[in-house]
Amino acid sequence: MSHTAYTDPNHVLNFESASSECQVALPTNICFVATSSGGLVASIIAKHALNCVSRNPRTASQTDIRSSHVHFFRPIFPAKGPVTLKAYEVNLGKTWSTFRVEVLQGETAKIAASGDVLVTNLALPGKTLNTNWELSPPPPLVDLSSLDTDSDPAWTLHHLPLDCQGLYTAPAYIKNYMPLSLMEGSPYIEHWMSPGWDCSPLGSRDPRLPEARWTNGLLQWAVDMTVPILGNFLETEHVRQKNFNLARFRTVALKQRAARQAGRANWRQVDEPGGDSLDTLEESVIQTTLTMSTEIKRRLPDEGVRWLYVRSEAKSIQNGRLDVHVVLFDEKMRLVAISNQVAVVIPTVGKAAKKAVL
Numbered sequence: 375m376s377h378t379a380y381t382d383p384n385h386v387l388n389f390e391s392a393s394s395e396c397q398v399a400l401p402t403n404i405c406f407v408a409t410s411s412g413g414l415v416a417s418i419i420a421k422h423a424l425n426c427v428s429r430n431p432r433t434a435s436q437t438d439i440r441s442s443h444v445h446f447f448r449p450i451f452p453a454k455g456p457v458t459l460k461a462y463e464v465n466l467g468k469t470w471s472t473f474r475v476e477v478l479q480g481e482t483a484k485i486a487a488s489g490d491v492l493v494t495n496l497a498l499p500g501k502t503l504n505t506n507w508e509l510s511p512p513p514p515l516v517d518l519s520s521l522d523t524d525s526d527p528a529w530t531l532h533h534l535p536l537d538c539q540g541l542y543t544a545p546a547y548i549k550n551y552m553p554l555s556l557m558e559g560s561p562y563i564e565h566w567m568s569p570g571w572d573c574s575p576l577g578s579r580d581p582r583l584p585e586a587r588w589t590n591g592l593l594q595w596a597v598d599m600t601v602p603i604l605g606n607f608l609e610t611e612h613v614r615q616k617n618f619n620l621a622r623f624r625t626v627a628l629k630q631r632a633a634r635q636a637g638r639a640n641w642r643q644v645d646e647p648g649g650d651s652l653d654t655l656e657e658s659v660i661q662t663t664l665t666m667s668t669e670i671k672r673r674l675p676d677e678g679v680r681w682l683y684v685r686s687e688a689k690s691i692q693n694g695r696l697d698v699h700v701v702l703f704d705e706k707m708r709l710v711a712i713s714n715q716v717a718v719v720i721p722t723v724g725k726a727a728k729k730a731v732l
Contacts, residue, residue: 378403380536380547380571387417387591391425394461398422400452403536403543409449411544412663413598415457415477415487416444417591422459423473423491433471438496440470442594443667444489450479458483470494496673509685509701513564514553518681518705521551521566524634529553530627532601535642536575547571548599552627558620562687563603567596568680576640587678594668597700597713600686604661604719607691661696661717668713674704681705694719 381401389398398418400410420439427433450457457479464472470492477487520526529551536546549570556564569586573579588596605619626644633641682702689697696719702711 378536378543378575380573380575382571382586383414383417383547383592383595384589386414387421389421389425391422391459391461394426394463396422396425396459397456398459399456400450402452404547405452405543406660407542408451408453410452411595411598412444412446412487412666413595414544415446415450416442416489416594416598416666416668418457418459419444419475419477419487419489420491420594421591422461422475423489423493426461426463426473427471427493430466432468433466433493436469436471436493436495438494438590438673439593439670440492440494440496441667441669442489442491443665444487444594445665446487446663448484448486450477450486454479457486464490469498496670513683513685513707514555516553516566518566521681522568524551524631528555530624531631532623532627533570533573533630533642535640544599546575549573550601550623552601552620552623554624556620559606560620562685563601563606563620564683564685565601567599567682567684574639576643577638578634578641585680587680588674588682589678590670590674593670593674593702593711594666594713596682597668597684597702597711598663598666598715600684600700602661603686603688603698604659604691604696607688608659659719659721661719663715663717665716666713667715668711670711672704672708672710674710679704682710683707691719 381403383404386401389396404411404414420442424437424439427436457477460476460478462474464474472490472492475489475491476485478484479486516529517526521529524531531549531551533549534542534546536543547570549568550565552565569588572583572586629644630641633644682704684700684702686698686700689699696717698715698717700713700715701709704710
């Protein structure tokens with residue numbers, strides 16, 4: 375197994391665009407199989423819209439994303455070269471502006487994704503009322519400091535190794551903490567997530583790297599990187615073992631904990647049930663996002679935050695169509711973002727075959 379260093383996703387978003395059109399090189403190690411993470415593409419779309427707004431003196435104070443609606447038409451392959459971003463002004467207003475951004479790739483410049491992005495200033499005053507809405511059931515109480523050390527017996531930490539030859543490099547960027555009380559077959563999955571790209575590829579925090587933090591620019595990527603819920607509803611145990619589900623999550627998490635407690639520097643590198651090699655995915659399925667709508671409700675501190683709580687709920691799985699509702703909270707359980715995603719459920723073998731002929 376060969377490994378690669380992490381790419382800071384904040385650096386991926388640190389690009390300037392002097393006009394409505396620019397090119398961006400996407401990292402090859404934030405992917406699912408060979409395709410870029412859709413949430414990262416959505417974040418890049420939003421960043422380009424912000425760049426366009428900042429160049430106009432009339433709208434320079436509009437520094438925040440309020441909402442975005444992104445369509446994904448075809449996969450984006452970072453190995454094939456940079457993508458071209460084209461922004462179109464839909465509306466410029468005093469309090470908010472709207473841009474449409476297209477993402478193109480390839481010699482024929484086919485549109486791979488497009489997003490309608492509403493930009494505003496989240497600090498603008500307005501009516502605020504208490505709706506008495508809260509999560510039901512309420513999230514389990516937790517001490518985040520105990521999660522950070524994986525010392526709470528009621529929670530498990532799952533952190534995939536960063537393997538440049540593996541199918542899933544994007545999930546290796548996230549440390550997921552899930553309560554053991556969560557039941558299989560639950561219509562929702564809840565977990566705390568913290569950045570994992572300040573770790574070594576196979577182990578714990580790398581003290582030579584700056585502490586990674588969630589920023590507003592990464593929120594669309596965060597809602598797309600939630601632990602997948604699809605495996606909870608698959609019919610047979612044989613198929614379930616080849617897809618993510620709570621039992622598999624806990625099995626791997628407990629193996630990783632045992633390896634870490636045994637002093638292994640590469641404690642994240644453990645045998646997974648079902649494996650992830652191409653020859654074990656014949657009966658596996660994945661969800662591929664077609665549309666993603668995200669509403670940003672709160673501006674995180676400029677320095678970012680270390681923790682985000684996420685709850686994702688499957689609303690419907692019918693005829694290969696999956697609808698997921700995601701809510702994101704900060705460390706003080708204040709609502710940060712709401713996202714609705716529509717995905718198609720497809721066999722992974724199709725993805726593997728496509729990768730093989732690229």
